[in-house]
Amino acid sequence: MRFDRRGVALLATLSLLACAPADDRPAHADNPPGVADYRPGAAGIGDPDFPKDGNGGYDVSHYDLAVDYTPKTKQLAGQTTIEAAATQDLSSFNLDLAGYTVRQVTVNNAEATFKRAGDELTVTPAKPLGDRSRFTVKVDYAGQPEAAQDNENLGTYGFIPTPDGAFVASEPNGSKTWFPNNDHPADKATFDFAITVPAGLTALANGELQGQPTTAEGKTTYRWRELHPMATYLATATLGKFDLRQGQTPGGIPEVAAVDPKFKNGLDKLYKVSGEVTDYWSTVFGPYPFSSTGGIVDDYAAGYALENQTKPLYGGFEPDEVIMAHELAHQWFGDSLTIKRWKDLWLNEGFATYAEWLWQEHKGTKTADAIFNEFHARPASDPIWAYPPGRAKPTDLFNASVYTRGGMTLHALRKEIGDETFFRLLKTWTAEHRYGHVTTEEFIDLAEQLSGKNLRTLFDAWLFQPHRPA
Known part of the structure; x- marks a missing residue:
């Protein structure tokens, strides 16, 4: 994600698993064990910095979202079907959902009881669920979406109504503002979307459009599918009036670019540059991990951009x-490579920030070394030196240090191990963890393995010490 302080200056850029159940056993048994210890799933997934985010006791494999939204009344009617597997013997489990009236919940097609407490929706199935058993949850709900607020960095995020539709950017925990889910990046899943809007509007979601939109009784339904694992905060259902351009990047990757009519003069640039960048990163970071690329520019002054999977949103x-x-x-x-815990956010933002420097180096406008030296010349009193980016703070998650010092860490590493090893490291890192989860320790281990060097002092200085590295 990236902030855009329009009228001030661009702040340091802002962005963000297969799933991470309580253990790594395959969910293949459909029958509970002979002796069961049924108990409620935890109300959080286990991230100490965000104890209420996500849920324990199960692992989601797929979301099927049906959303009907009317901008004029700001009313949303939704039905979310979740395919999951228990990671313990479950008497009940939680879903994350903010607002709305829940009309009905079923588990394996049987009526389930449920209760609400804040953003927690606790579901008690008619029959308890055995460890490793697969199950399907269906939730019917309706109401007016209420966007989330972060006064430190983001402002408003989640499902944000706009005059002609909605701007949907959910990092870090805003997906619960529009569908019930396990709202933490530690649990990734595939997605199907059926988004219904008044005729004349366009609905954009992740992945690829499935067939042609269908219109009946003044409403149009768009069906999108993302069959690569995705964190919930990357899911979008941005909708409204859009001009579209579709085709392929020069390298042959399907591409969709969409802009609000206010920005129609920038459609060709969005399409051209998005394709060019996608193809170039495929040579630097390894093969593009998804089946399509592109971008969306909406007429909502968010002040930031978000890397929604396959369709970054500006x-x-x-x-x-x-x-x-x-x-x-x-x-x-x-x-593709998703953090298990928010404390490791530099693995997202530091890498994307360094990609900015690599892009400028590629275009011949400025070298990464020159950019690094400009930042390193900041006085020792500059706030970025007091914030060690290797441990993102839950109260200041998107601090500039996570971006800038994160990017500087990678350049310091590049200078230490040399270009050949550094760029081999990037490709190895993305290949070994494709569609999975990553930690800072895993990256350090791989860097040491490929370089044959002890890099602990370097990483400690750049990631974990509250002062400017020498």
């Missing part, structure tokens, strides 16, 4: 090449 401004390079780098770093 809020109320025409992105320049550097911002597009950042968001599209996230398709590798954050989207």
